[in-house]
Amino acid sequence: MAKMAASMIESGEDAFRKIFKFYKRRNPPPDFSDVIDFTKAIPCEKIVPAKLDTTAVSDVEAARVGLQPVRDWKAFGLQGYPGFIFISNPFLRGSQRFWVRQCLKTYPQKPNICNLDMHMSPSDTQDIWGNSVHGLSMSPRKREPKTLLERLRWVTLGYHYNWDTKTYSASNYTPFPADLHLLSVHLAAACGFPGFISEAGILNYYRSDSSLGIHVDESELDHTQPLLSLSFGQSAIFLLGGTCRQDPPTAMYMNSGDVMVMSGQSRLLYHAVPRILPPPQGPTALETEGCGLASSMQDGAVVELVSEEDWTLCSRYIQSSRVNVTVRQVLRQGQSFPEAPSSLQRTDADQATGYHEEAADRDSGKRKRSNSDSADTVQT
Numbered sequence: 001m002a003k004m005a006a007s008m009i010e011s012g013e014d015a016f017r018k019i020f021k022f023y024k025r026r027n028p029p030p031d032f033s034d035v036i037d038f039t040k041a042i043p044c045e046k047i048v049p050a051k052l053d054t055t056a057v058s059d060v061e062a063a064r065v066g067l068q069p070v071r072d073w074k075a076f077g078l079q080g081y082p083g084f085i086f087i088s089n090p091f092l093r094g095s096q097r098f099w100v101r102q103c104l105k106t107y108p109q110k111p112n113i114c115n116l117d118m119h120m121s122p123s124d125t126q127d128i129w130g131n132s133v134h135g136l137s138m139s140p141r142k143r144e145p146k147t148l149l150e151r152l153r154w155v156t157l158g159y160h161y162n163w164d165t166k167t168y169s170a171s172n173y174t175p176f177p178a179d180l181h182l183l184s185v186h187l188a189a190a191c192g193f194p195g196f197i198s199e200a201g202i203l204n205y206y207r208s209d210s211s212l213g214i215h216v217d218e219s220e221l222d223h224t225q226p227l228l229s230l231s232f233g234q235s236a237i238f239l240l241g242g243t244c245r246q247d248p249p250t251a252m253y254m255n256s257g258d259v260m261v262m263s264g265q266s267r268l269l270y271h272a273v274p275r276i277l278p279p280p281q282g283p284t285a286l287e288t289e290g291c292g293l294a295s296s297m298q299d300g301a302v303v304e305l306v307s308e309e310d311w312t313l314c315s316r317y318i319q320s321s322r323v324n325v326t327v328r329q330v331l332r333q334g335q336s337f338p339e340a341p342s343s344l345q346r347t348d349a350d351q352a353t354g355y356h357e358e359a360a361d362r363d364s365g366k367r368k369r370s371n372s373d374s375a376d377t378v379q380t
């Protein structure tokens with residue numbers, strides 16, 4: 001545990017909250033010297049190489065989804081966190097562009113659900129990208145009001161997470177995107193989880209002043225499967241804690257392209273994102289890596305070239321924002337959702353009404369997110 005953090009904490013107190021606030025602080029900015037940087041990681045007492053199954057995914061299958069051959073991935077584990085795997089940007093050069101475009105242009109589209117649906121009609125949220133193209137191409141100072149893309153905070157895929165009840169349900173499901181499923185299947189297989197089924201996804205969109213509160217992802221009914229997390233755009237500080245709030249968390253940088261896998265004993269640990277880091281001076285790594293996909297394009301490729309027009313907008317957005325995608329298997333194979341007690345069962349008509357009635361509250365979800373746009377309620 002960090003020297004600085006250790007000296008700050010008294011026994012029995014909520015150590016996670018204290019360290020969360022430490023990294024969130026703007027004035028004066030915190031000391032980042034204890035934050036683990038996996039791009040410079042050399043195996044030591046704390047950082048250990050993670051063992052991957054290099055035969056689980058062929059080079060061709062990996063390339064189709066924009067991944068390097070598994071044997072080239074730089075994967076680490078952390079002492080004291082069995083089942084936690086950090087893969088430092090395993091993407092092929094140029095292929096992150098495709099996934100960023102999917103997160104900004106494709107996944108916010110219907111039938112997926114987003115925070116804007118909570119207080120706007122489906123026709124108004126039908127084309128978030130198309131509605132934002134003009135606004136985003138203007139200088140930020142002239143841009144009032146904010147574009148829909150700038151107001152996007154979360155999108156749910158597959159079994160849509162209900163932020164109020166913190167549950168998934170059979171009746172609130174739309175097909176999970178096939179491309180993201182394939183990427184997830186390969187990531188999970190390489191980490192020792194063949195047969196992973198992507199059933200639910202949550203995309204979180206962070207502006208430079210956003211954070212995500214302390215929480216555990218326990219709503220999935222099957223915890224034997226890993227939780228996969230992919231990050232694009234601005235770097236962030238990620239805190240990984242223990243099974244209780246008194247356990248001081250470990251801080252690490254998450255950069256664009258990084259993948260994190262929470263499995264085994266680390267599947268149900270407290271975690272949070274206290275801070276998004278400012279863009280570096282000059283072009284970001286994502287901008288300079290270009291779109292050199294042509295040479296690695298395979299037959300049956302999932303990853304496509306992104307048009308210059310689309311990339312211009314994506315790159316403008318991502319210069320000051322971060323997108324995180326988590327993919328979860330909700331049910332064990334063959335398992336189904338428990339039946340709701342009849343008193344709680346609603347008709348479809350009830351559901352439709354309830355959905356809109358509770359819209360305002362549900363906009364940002366129960367997990368604490370904070371940013372200047374919305375006073376989000378976070379449960380920490």
Ligand SMILES: O=C(O)CCC(=O)C(=O)O
Pocket residue numbers: 202204212217229231238254271272273324326
């Ligand atoms: O943004 C992140 O890195 C974490 C997201 C997360 O924890 C979640 O969606 O459950």
Ligand SMILES: [Mn+2]
Pocket residue numbers: 215216217271
């Ligand atoms: Mn989480």
